[in-house]
Amino acid sequence: MDRLKAARQALALVALLGGALPAGAQSDSLGKALDAAQQTQRAAVASQQRVDQLDDQTRALLERYRAATWQSQQLNVYAQQLNELLAQQVTEIQSLRTQLADLDRAGEDLMPLMLRMTDSLAQFVALDLPFLGDERRERLANLKQALGDPQVNAGExxxxxxxxxxxxxxxxxxxxxxRVEIGQETVDMLRVGRVALYALAPDxxxxxxWNAAAKQWDALPRGEAAAIREGLKMAxxxxxxxxxxxxxxAARSAP
Known part of the structure; x- marks a missing residue:
């Protein structure tokens, strides 16, 4: 701005001096003065443009600084939250380790009980009505295998x-x-809860x-076949x- 003002003052001074010189001298002096004034004005404009450019760069750097400062604050808050979460997780891990140790000790105390429960279940299946034999024996075998597996925890x-x-x-x-085998014959067996077992030929x-006391199949009157067929459909x-x-x-008497 100072250079623009100086250029305007120079033009005014040239105009004043032009009136005091002879005509020829006035023309040469005026032309030189005008050239000098124009150069000064152009220099002033260029200088002002540089100043404006520096102002723009300064504002841009300031905005970047503010953005970086805000981002740094957000990262600090996030880091603080992560530290708090990490502390909570460390506490939880310690608690879980304590619980696992307690569970292992409880598992050692529970093992005799679990073995007795498994033996009782095996005895019950052996004395129960003869149905789903393969499935029930396999379940017991898997259970006994799991009890002896150190990789399976007590809770499981x-x-x-x-x-x-x-x-x-x-x-x-x-x-x-x-479908089961009775002797050499394949039959359809109906189980009514644990009350009774009935069998019917495919035709x-x-x-x-089933006679549980004698552990054998007893024949029924042919008239019972319809009810057994109906029960098979329901099943x-x-x-x-x-x-x-x-x-x-008939109910069995206690031994």
Whole structure:
């Protein structure tokens, strides 16, 4: 701005001096003065442009500095949050280690109980009605294997025992059907909870009932075949559940 002002003053001075010189001298002096004034003005304009450019650069750097400062503050807050989270996780890990140690000690205390429960379940299956033999024996074998596996923790072992007990409980609440061999004959066997087992030949003939006391199949009157067929349909969910009228085996006396 000072250079522009000086250029304007120089032009005014040239105009004043021009009136005091002869005509020829006035023309030469005026031309030189005008050239000098124009150069001064151009220099002033160029200088002002540089100043403006420096101002723009300064503002840009200031904005970048402010953005960097804000980002640094946000990173500091984030780092603080991470440190707090890390401290919480360290505390939780220590707590879990303590719980695992307690669980291992509890597992050692529970092992005799779990072994007794497994043996009791095996005895129950052996004395129960003969159905789903392969499936139930395999479940017991897997359970015993898990009890002897050091890689399986105590909680998982106990869960599997309870699961095996629950499966056995569920058998007593529903109808079941499977194809079995009686002697040389393949038959369809109907299980009514744990109350009784009935068998029927594939052609719907030769109805039978399991005699638990004698551990053998006893023949039933042919008239019972219809009820057994209906029960087989219910067990296979081919028809809606309904009342079944079937003979019930006599209760066994206590030994």
């Amino acid at each position: 072992k106990f869960r599997r025992i309870l699961e095996a007990y629950q499966v056995e409980i569920d058998y007593g609440r529903a109808l079941g059907v499977e 719907g003939s030769r109805p039978r009932i 296979r969910e081919l028809t809606a559940a309904n009342l079944l009228q079937l003979p019930v085996p």
